[in-house]
C-alpha cells in the first residue's frame with residue numbers, strides 16, 4: 016500500500032468569498048476523511064498580502080520536504096496548491112501535466128483579477144506570471160495545463176487559454192472520460208505524471224453547495240470520481256489537492272466523505 020502524506024492547509028485569506036473563514040473547518044473535515052497516512056497541519060500566516068501568503072507557502076514546502084508518501088494537500092482555498100504543484104514541476108519538469116478540476120480558471124493576474132483574491136490567480140502564478148513573491152522557481156508551461164469543468168471564466172482568462180494553448184474541457188466534454196484522457200495525453204506525451212487539483216466548486220450546486228463561489232452546470236460527484244479513476248488508471252499521479260470546502264450543509268459532508276476517500280484510494284492504487 017502506498018504511504019500517504021496528508022498536508023492540511025487551513026488558508027482562507029486568499030479566497031474572495033464572504034464566508035471564506037469556513038475553509039478552516041473545511042480543511043479539518045477534509046483531513047479527517049483521508050484514511051491513514053502521516054499528517055501535518057500547516058500553520059497559516061496572518062494576513063493576505065503576497066508576502067504573507069508566501070510565508071504559508073514556504074511552510075507547506077517545509078512540511079512536504081519532511082513527508083515521505085504520496086502528497087495529498089487539503090485546503091483551504093485553491094491557493095494552497097501553489098507549493099505542492101511547484102514542487103511537482105521541480106520534480107517532474109516537462110513530464111508534469113496539471114489537471115485542474117474547477118468551475119473557474121484561476122488564471123488571472125493582479126492586473127486582470129476582478130476580486131484581487133489570490134485563489135483566482137494561483138494557476139497563472141504557476142506559469143510564472145503574477146505577484147513576484149508568489150512565483151515558482153520553475154514555471155509550468157501553459158500547454159501542460161488541462162482545465163476540466165471550468166464554466167465561469169473572466170475575459171482575460173479566456174484570452175490566456177486561447178493564446179497560450181491551455182487545454183479546456185467543458186462539462187459537456189466530460190460525459191465520459193475519453194476526451195479527458197486524450198487531452199491529458201496530448202498535453203504531456205508518453206511518460207507523464209499528472210497532478211490532480213480539485214476545487215469542489217467543479218461539482219454542480221444541485222448536489223454540493225458548500226463552496227464560496229458556486230457556478231451552475233457542474234459535474235456530479237460520481238462523475239468526478241469516475242473521471243479521476245480513468246486518469247489514475249492510465250497515468251502516474253504526482254499528487255492530489257482538494258480545496259474550497261466551506262461546510263454549510265450536513266448533506267454535503269455526507270457526499271464528500273466517501274468521495275474523498277475514494278479519490279485518495281484511486282490516486283494511490285498500484286499500477
Ligand SMILES: NC(=[NH2+])NCCC[C@H](N)C(=O)O
Pocket residue numbers: 031093117119120121123128129130131132134135136167168169214216228259
Ligand atoms: N478558486 C476559485 N473559487 N476561484 C474564484 C475566482 C473568481 C474570479 N475569477 C476571480 O478571479 O476572482
